Amino acid sequence: MSGLLWAIIKTLCVILLAPLMAGWVKWLKCRLQNRRGAPPWQPYRDLLRLSRKNVVIAESASWIFRMAPYIVFSVTCLAVSTVPVVTVQLPVAALADVIALVGFLALGRFFLALAGMDVGTAFGGMGSSREVTISSLAEPALLMAFFTLAMNVSSTNLSTVIGELGRRDLTLYPSLIFAAMGLVLVAIAETGRIPIDNPSTHLELTMIHEAMILEYSGRHLLLMEWASMLKLTLFSLLIVNLIVPWGVALTLAPADLAFAALIVTGKLMLWGMMLAVSETIQAKMRLFRAPQYLGLAFILSMLGMMSHIVLEVR
Amino acid sequence: MTLAIAEAAVILALLSAVVPAVLFAHPRLLSRLAFVLLGAAGLAACVAGGQALLSQTSQQVVLPLGLPWLHVSLVLDPLAGLFLFIVGLITCMAACYGPAYVLEYLHQEMGPGILAVFSGLFVSGMFLVLLAADAFSFMLAWELMSVASYFLVVFQHAKLENQRAAFIYLLMAVVGGTFLFLAFGILAGFSDGFSFQTMKGTTLSPTWASLAFVCAFIGFGLKAGIVPLHVWLPLAHPVAPSHISAMMSGVMLKVAVYGFIRFVYDLLGGITWQWGVALLLVGSASAILGVLYALMQHDLKRLLAYHSVENIGIIYIGLGLSMIFQATHHAEIAALALIAALYHCLNHALFKSLLFLGAGAVLQQTRQHDMERMGGLIKKMPVTAVCFLVGCISISALPPFNGFVSEWLTFQAALQGPLLKSGILGAMIPVAAAILALTGALAAACFVKVFGIVFLGLPRCEDIARAKDPSLGMQLSQIVLAVACLAFGIFPTWTVRALNGVTEGLLGNGLTSAIDNGWLWLTPVSPQTASYGAPAVFFGLLASWLIVYALLHPLRRDNRIRIAPPWDCGFGPLNARMQYTASSFAMPIRRVFSFLWLIVEKVEPGGPGTPPRYILRVNDRIWLALYVPIGKLMLKLAERTSYIQGGNLRVYLSYSFFTLLFLLWVIV
Numbered sequence: 001m002s003g004l005l006w007a008i009i010k011t012l013c014v015i016l017l018a019p020l021m022a023g024w025v026k027w028l029k030c031r032l033q034n035r036r037g038a039p040p041w042q043p044y045r046d047l048l049r050l051s052r053k054n055v056v057i058a059e060s061a062s063w064i065f066r067m068a069p070y071i072v073f074s075v076t077c078l079a080v081s082t083v084p085v086v087t088v089q090l091p092v093a094a095l096a097d098v099i100a101l102v103g104f105l106a107l108g109r110f111f112l113a114l115a116g117m118d119v120g121t122a123f124g125g126m127g128s129s130r131e132v133t134i135s136s137l138a139e140p141a142l143l144m145a146f147f148t149l150a151m152n153v154s155s156t157n158l159s160t161v162i163g164e165l166g167r168r169d170l171t172l173y174p175s176l177i178f179a180a181m182g183l184v185l186v187a188i189a190e191t192g193r194i195p196i197d198n199p200s201t202h203l204e205l206t207m208i209h210e211a212m213i214l215e216y217s218g219r220h221l222l223l224m225e226w227a228s229m230l231k232l233t234l235f236s237l238l239i240v241n242l243i244v245p246w247g248v249a250l251t252l253a254p255a256d257l258a259f260a261a262l263i264v265t266g267k268l269m270l271w272g273m274m275l276a277v278s279e280t281i282q283a284k285m286r287l288f289r290a291p292q293y294l295g296l297a298f299i300l301s302m303l304g305m306m307s308h309i310v311l312e313v314r
Numbered sequence: 315m316t317l318a319i320a321e322a323a324v325i326l327a328l329l330s331a332v333v334p335a336v337l338f339a340h341p342r343l344l345s346r347l348a349f350v351l352l353g354a355a356g357l358a359a360c361v362a363g364g365q366a367l368l369s370q371t372s373q374q375v376v377l378p379l380g381l382p383w384l385h386v387s388l389v390l391d392p393l394a395g396l397f398l399f400i401v402g403l404i405t406c407m408a409a410c411y412g413p414a415y416v417l418e419y420l421h422q423e424m425g426p427g428i429l430a431v432f433s434g435l436f437v438s439g440m441f442l443v444l445l446a447a448d449a450f451s452f453m454l455a456w457e458l459m460s461v462a463s464y465f466l467v468v469f470q471h472a473k474l475e476n477q478r479a480a481f482i483y484l485l486m487a488v489v490g491g492t493f494l495f496l497a498f499g500i501l502a503g504f505s506d507g508f509s510f511q512t513m514k515g516t517t518l519s520p521t522w523a524s525l526a527f528v529c530a531f532i533g534f535g536l537k538a539g540i541v542p543l544h545v546w547l548p549l550a551h552p553v554a555p556s557h558i559s560a561m562m563s564g565v566m567l568k569v570a571v572y573g574f575i576r577f578v579y580d581l582l583g584g585i586t587w588q589w590g591v592a593l594l595l596v597g598s599a600s601a602i603l604g605v606l607y608a609l610m611q612h613d614l615k616r617l618l619a620y621h622s623v624e625n626i627g628i629i630y631i632g633l634g635l636s637m638i639f640q641a642t643h644h645a646e647i648a649a650l651a652l653i654a655a656l657y658h659c660l661n662h663a664l665f666k667s668l669l670f671l672g673a674g675a676v677l678q679q680t681r682q683h684d685m686e687r688m689g690g691l692i693k694k695m696p697v698t699a700v701c702f703l704v705g706c707i708s709i710s711a712l713p714p715f716n717g718f719v720s721e722w723l724t725f726q727a728a729l730q731g732p733l734l735k736s737g738i739l740g741a742m743i744p745v746a747a748a749i750l751a752l753t754g755a756l757a758a759a760c761f762v763k764v765f766g767i768v769f770l771g772l773p774r775c776e777d778i779a780r781a782k783d784p785s786l787g788m789q790l791s792q793i794v795l796a797v798a799c800l801a802f803g804i805f806p807t808w809t810v811r812a813l814n815g816v817t818e819g820l821l822g823n824g825l826t827s828a829i830d831n832g833w834l835w836l837t838p839v840s841p842q843t844a845s846y847g848a849p850a851v852f853f854g855l856l857a858s859w860l861i862v863y864a865l866l867h868p869l870r871r872d873n874r875i876r877i878a879p880p881w882d883c884g885f886g887p888l889n890a891r892m893q894y895t896a897s898s899f900a901m902p903i904r905r906v907f908s909f910l911w912l913i914v915e916k917v918e919p920g921g922p923g924t925p926p927r928y929i930l931r932v933n934d935r936i937w938l939a940l941y942v943p944i945g946k947l948m949l950k951l952a953e954r955t956s957y958i959q960g961g962n963l964r965v966y967l968s969y970s971f972f973t974l975l976f977l978l979w980v981i982v
Contacts, residue, residue, distance in 0.1 A: 051866070058877075058878065058880035058881075059878065059880070060771070060880060062692045062693055064770060070862055071859070074862055077862075078851070078854050078855055094841065095845075096846060099722050100713055100718075103722075106710070106755070107712040110707065113762045114762060114765060114770060117762075117766030117894070118770045118771065119771070120880070121888055121892070123881075124894075125766070125893055125894025128766060129898065129899045129900075129901070132759035132762050133759065133906065135755065136755040136758065137755070139751065140751035143751040150729055151731070154729075155844060156725075156729065157843065215880060291906045302744065302748055306741055309731065313740065
C-alpha cells in the first residue's frame with residue numbers, strides 16, 4: 001500500500017513540476033538568443049490564467065472536442081505514473097510496460113487528432129494529418145529503440161530495464177548506443193520540438209501541434225498545454241533514466257531517494273540545456289524532410305536491435 | 315451434449331435457408347423468420363463452442379450420411395470450439411442486425427428470399443467446416459461456404475462492378491479449392507483414409523510434408539486474403555450487404571485461418587522453422603501492404619476490407635513466430651505466439667464486424683459509399699458513432715481495448731527472438747516486430763482519418779441532414795460488439811486461460827505462467843519480464859479522468875461555456891468544402907510511401923462554366939504486376955485451345971470417356 005502511495009506522490013510531483021521543465025527550456029533558449037526571456041515559472045502563470053478563463057467552443061464541435069482534453073491529460077498522467085523517476089522499486093511499474101506506455105501516448109494522440117478534425121476547419125484537419133503522419137513514423141522507431149533496450153535485459157518492464165542497466169558496469173554496448181541515438185531523435189519529434197515542429201509558432205505553413213489545438217480555450221486549453229508539457233517531461237525522464245540510468249535509487253531508503261531526486265533533477269536540467277542549444281543552432285525542417293529524419297531514427301533503432309542480436313547474444 | 319448443440323446449430327442454419335421455399339409469398343415474414351432461425355443457430359453455435367472451449371474436451375460422432383464407405387464424421391475439440399464460438403457470436407449479431415437492414419431489398423424481386431437461402435447455406439457451411447473430421451466432408455463444407463458466399467457477393471447484381479468482383483472471387487475460390495484438394499490428397503495418399511484421425515497418425519517424408527504445406531498455405535491463404543493473394547478481398551467484401559460483409563470479413567477469413575491451423579498443426583505435424591519463416595514473411599507483407607492500401611481508399615467498406623488483409627497479416631505473424639519457436643523447441647514461447655494469434659482472431663472478428671455493421675448503418679442512412687461525401691455524422695447518429703469509435707480504437711491496437719492485448723502478446727513473443735541463437739532467424743524476427751509496430755501506427759493514422767472524415771467536421775453532402783440512428787436491432791448488435799471489444803481488452807487473463815486449452819491440444823503445452831499472478835496481471839513469460847494489468851489500466855484511466863474533471867469543475871464557480879462560430883481568420887464564414895478531405899488527409903503518407911502505389915494524379919483545367927477537376931487514382935501494383943499478365947496468358951491459351959470445343963454434346967461426352975479411361979489406366 002505504501003508503494004502505491006509513493007507512486008501517486010511521484011506522479012503528482014512530476015505533473016506539478018512539468019511546467020517548470022518547459023519553462024526552463026524556454027528560458028534557456030531565450031538567454032541563448034540574447035533575449036531576456038520570461039522566468040522559468042512563467043508556464044504556471046499561463047496555466048493559472050487559462051484556468052480562470054471561460055471556455056468558448058465552436059458551434060460545430062461535438063462531444064469529442066470537449067472530451068479530448070480530459071482524455072489526453074489523464075492518459076499522459078497514467079503514462080507518467082509508469083515511468084520510474086527516482087526509484088525502480090515501485091509496484092505501479094508492473095501496471096504497464098514500455099509497449100503499453102507507447103500505447104497510452106498513442107491513445108492520447110488519437111483523441112488529439114480527432115479533436116483537431118472535429119470543428120471542421122482547415123487548420124484542424126491540417127494539423128491532424130501532419131501529426132498522424134509524423135507519429136506513424138515516429139512510433140515504430142520509438143518501439144524499436146525500446147525493444148533494443150528490452151532485449152538487452154530481456155524485459156519490457158521499465159523498472160527492470162532501468163534497474164538492470166543501472167547495475168551494469170560502464171561496458172560499451174553498441175546496441176545501446178544506437179538505441180540511445182534513435183530514442184533522442186524520436187523524443188524530439190514526439191514532443192513537437194525543433195526541427196520537426198516549433199512549439200512557439202502559429203504560422204499556418206509550419207504548425208502541427210498548435211494547429212490541432214487552435215480552437216481550444218479556457219480550461220480545455222489548459223489541459224492540452226499541460227499535457228504537452230507533461231509529455232516533454234515524460235520523454236526527458238525516459239531519456240535521462242534510460243540512457244544514463246546511474247543515480248536512480250534501487251531501494252526505497254530515504255537517503256537513497258533524496259540523492260536520486262537530486263541526481264535526476266541535475267540530469268533533467270542538463271538535458272534541458274542540450275535541448276535549448278540544439279533548438280537554437282538549427283532551423284525547423286520542411287515538413288517533407290521529416291520522414292527522412294524519422295527514417296534515420298528508425299534505422300538507428302533497427303541497427304541497435306540487429307547489433308544486439310548479432311554481436312551481443314551468446 | 316455439446317456436439318448435439320452444435321449439430322442443432324447447423325440444422326437451424328439450414329432451416330433458415332429452407333424457409334423462403336415455404337414462405338416466398340410473404341417477403342417480410344420470411345425475412346424475419348429466417349433471421350430468427352439464423353440468430354438461434356448463431357446462439358447455439360456460440361454456446362456449443364464456448365462449452366467445448368471451456369470444458370476442454372473433445373467429442374466425436376459419425377453421422378449416417380455421406381458415401382457408403384465414408385460416413386460424415388464430426389468432431390468438436392477446443393480448437394473447433396473457439397472458432398465455432400467466434401462464428402456463432404458474429405452470426406448472432408448479424409442476425410440481430412439484418413432484419414432492419416434488408417428492408418430496402420423487400421421490393422426487389424426475390425430479394426430477401428435469395429438472401430435468406432444463401433445466408434443460411436453460408437453459415438451452415440462455415441459451421442460444418444469447423445466441425446468436419448474428415449477431408450471429404452471438410453471439402454464439401456468448404457465449397458458450400460465458397461459458393462454460397464459467391465451468391466451473396468453477387469446479390470446486388472445490377473451493378474457491373476459487383477458482377478466483376480463476384481467473378482474474381484469465384485475464380486480465386488476455385489483455385490484455392492484446387493490447392494486444398496491437392497493438400498488433402500497428399501495427406502490422404504500416405505495415410506489410408508480420409509478421416510482426420512488417420513491423417514494425424516501418419517508422418518510424411520520432409521519433401522512431401524513441405525509440398526502439402528505449400529498447397530495448404532496457398533489454398534487457405536487465398537481464402538484468408540494474404541498478400542499477394544488478396545486481390546479478390548477488397549473487391550468482394552464491400553459489395554455484399556453489410557451484415558454479410560461483416561460475416562465475410564470478420565468470420566469467413568477466420569474459418570480459413572482455422573483450416574490452416576488444423577491442417578498444419580494438427581494433421582500435418584512435424585513443423586519446421588522454414589514454414590514459420592514463410593508465414594512471417596507473408597504475414598509481414600500482408601500487414602504493412604494491407605494498411606497502406608487501406609489508407610488510400612475513400613470507399614468506407616473497401617477500406618475496411620483492406621484492413622482485413624492487414625489483420626490477417628498480424629495473425630500470420632503470430633502463427634509464424636509460433637512455428638519457428640515450436641520447431642526450435644521453445645514450447646512455452648510457441649504457445650505464447652499461438653495464443654497471440656488466436657486472440658487476434660477473436661479480436662479481429664469482434665471489431666471488424668463492429669466496424670462493418672457501423673459502416674452499413676452509415677450506408678443505409680446516407681446512401682453514400684464515398685467517405686469524401688460524409689462528415690458530421692456524430693451529431694446525427696450518436697450511438698453508431700460511439701460504437702464505431704470503439705471499433706476504431708480497438709483495431710488501432712490502443713489500450714485498454716482488445717486489439718492492444720493481442721498485439722502486445724505478439725510483441726512479447728517476438729521479443730523472445732534472441733532465444734533462437736541463430737543469426738538469420740534472430741534477425742528476421744526483429745524485422746517482423748518493426749513491421750508490426752509500423753502497421754499499428756499506420757492503422758491508428760488510418761482510423762483517425764476514417765472517424766474524423768465520416769463522423770466529425772461539417773457534413774459534406776445534403777443526405778447527411780436526414781441521417782439518424784438506425785433501428786433498435788441494428789443499434790443493439792453494435793452495442794454488444796462494442797462492449798465485447800472492451801471486455802476482452804480489460805479481462806485478458808480469462809481469455810488466455812480459455813485459449814490455453816487450444817494450445818494444449820495442438821502443441822502439448824499451454825502458457826500457464828501467463829495467468830499465474832491472478833486475474834489482474836497478464837505476465838506472458840514471467841512477472842519480471844513483462845506484465846500488463848489491464849483492469850488496473852482501465853480503472854486508472856477512469857480515476858484520473860474523474861479527478862481531473864472534479865478539480866477543474868469546483869462546484870460554486872462559473873462554468874459557463876460560450877458557443878461561438880469557429881475561428882475563420884477574419885475572412886468570412888467557413889464551409890464544408892474548406893475542410894480537409896480523406897485524400898488530403900492521407901496525402902503526406904501517400905507522399906512518404908509513394909513508391910508503393912501506382913498513383914495517377916491529374917488536374918483537368920475547367921473551361922467557362924465547368925469547374926476544374928482533380929482526379930486521383932491509386933492502383934494496386936500487385937494486380938497490375940501479377941494478375942493482369944496471368945489473365946492475358948489465360949485468355950491467349952483459351953483462344954488456342956478453343957478449337958477442341960465443337961459445341962457438340964457427343965464430342966464432349968467422348969472427351970469425358972477418354973479422360974476416364976486414361977485415369978483408370980494410370981491407377982491400374
